[in-house]
Amino acid sequence: MKFTVSQSSLAQALAIVSKGMGSNASQPIISGVHLIAENGTLELQTTDTTIFIRHSIPANVDEAGETVLSGKILMSIVKNLADAPVSVEGDDHNVMIASGKSSFRLNALSPEDFPSFPEYEFENSVELDSDVLQTMVDKVYKVTYKDNSRPILSGILTTVEDNTIRLVATDSYRLAVCDTNVDTSNAEAFRAILPGSVFHEVLGLPGMTEKILIGITPSQVVFQFGNTTFIARKIEGNFPNYKQLLPKSCTTKVTVNVADLASALRRVSVIALANPSVRFDIECDAKLMKLSATSPDQGDATEYVNIDAEGEDLSIALNYHYVNDCMNAVSDQDEITLELQSAMQPGIFKSYAKVNYLYLLMPVRM
Incomplete structure (x- = not known):
């Protein structure tokens, strides 16, 4: 040689x-x-x-x-x-x-x-814009389960049909869904649970091309772009029926500036070291949202954020780490809405843009 x-x-x-x-x-x-x-x-x-x-x-x-x-x-x-x-x-x-x-x-x-490189034949495949996919995966990847003990939850449900790409991830405490419109007139319907860590890693590889081909075999998922082929094990099983978790209506709807909420949350959470719970008190008439955190050892913190709101006054406690992940996912947007039903039911953050984003978060006890 x-x-x-x-x-x-x-x-x-x-x-x-x-x-x-x-x-x-x-x-x-x-x-x-x-x-x-x-x-x-x-x-x-x-x-x-x-x-x-x-x-x-x-x-x-x-x-x-x-x-x-x-x-x-x-x-x-x-x-x-x-x-x-x-x-x-x-x-x-x-x-x-x-x-x-x-x-x-x-x-x-x-x-x-050296192990032979696998031969494969696709059961189903789709070619997609890599930049759009990377934006979408970045928004949902943190929500995947990082422990291999629950492989289904470590994956990202990926569907392409009816001119829509949709990615869904959950770790059982929260759910992230993002979708965007694409022209799928020349593509067959595609549905697969792709390994979250692999999906995220592949899209960040150097030399990524404008388009990436994703193919499914009976036991593998294959990513192809340029002169690169990346093969990983396919995740078997049924992804949770996330649609049944999404309520048809809400009692309180809040619209808030993303940067304002993110910065207020950072300050209040300084106190929430041992207990990651931050309380959100919504005052619809006053158009204010009070964020508060309490620590028996450190003290307490309170901050008010201006909002637009409609519906009933309501209080809910959320894990600030999880809320912060949501704020990072929509940091490219000016506003986000928060829809609530009660203190004991999930809060749902929504953002509408080129890539639509939904983030459902289970409450914690106040």
Whole structure:
């Protein structure tokens, strides 16, 4: 094997495939990067046995071949090289890397021991705008369950139908839904529970293209963009019926400036260290919302926020961490509405824009 490639493209390629490198000390092969050089292309593959990533870049290939090198070491070397051609030459046992005045000899692992990249055939697929998807995933990702003990809740329900993309996530304490209009006239209906962490990570990879293809196989979800293929395990099961949680009406509706509420919440929550509960008292006639927090050890804090409101005066206590996540999700908007039914029923925040956003939050005891 012998090839030459630019340092910048190799560094970016390694940044992409590094997300799939394993860290099991008992299986050193999966902590490596499988390099395959042939026909003017260098292909890089990684896997931790649950995720598989493949990415290819142009290369000047003098001698076709393949090898497996330590991913961590290779990344460290390439990252610290100057932006100049990098020459790689070797076999299954030893590989020489040279660039400028620098040279390295690395021990190699046998490519025959590296897990084969999966073959797949889509049951269903859809191609979507990656910027729109990234905006939407950023709004719901924090609401996914971060413990693998409940895999369904760690996923993001993704549907594309009737000219609408909709993403839904819940951790059982809160629910986030966002949707936007797209032209789906040339696409078949799509519905899948995509792994939340993978979905979020893929859209943040360097080299993301304008469009991304998402495909479903009987056991896998596949993301394709540019010269990158990212495969993860499919989440099996039924997503909770979130629509039955959404009430048809409310007794109190509040419209508030996002920046005003976010800053007031930050100040009041300084007191709520041990107890994350913040009380919201809605005074419709006065058009004020009082935020208050109490700590037996630290004292108490109160702040008033101007609002537009209609309906009945009402008080509810909410976890300020969760409310703050909602404020961050709509920080690009001027206003948000809060719909309430009672102190013991969920509060629902809503924002309407290019990407519509709904955030349902269970109350805490006052």
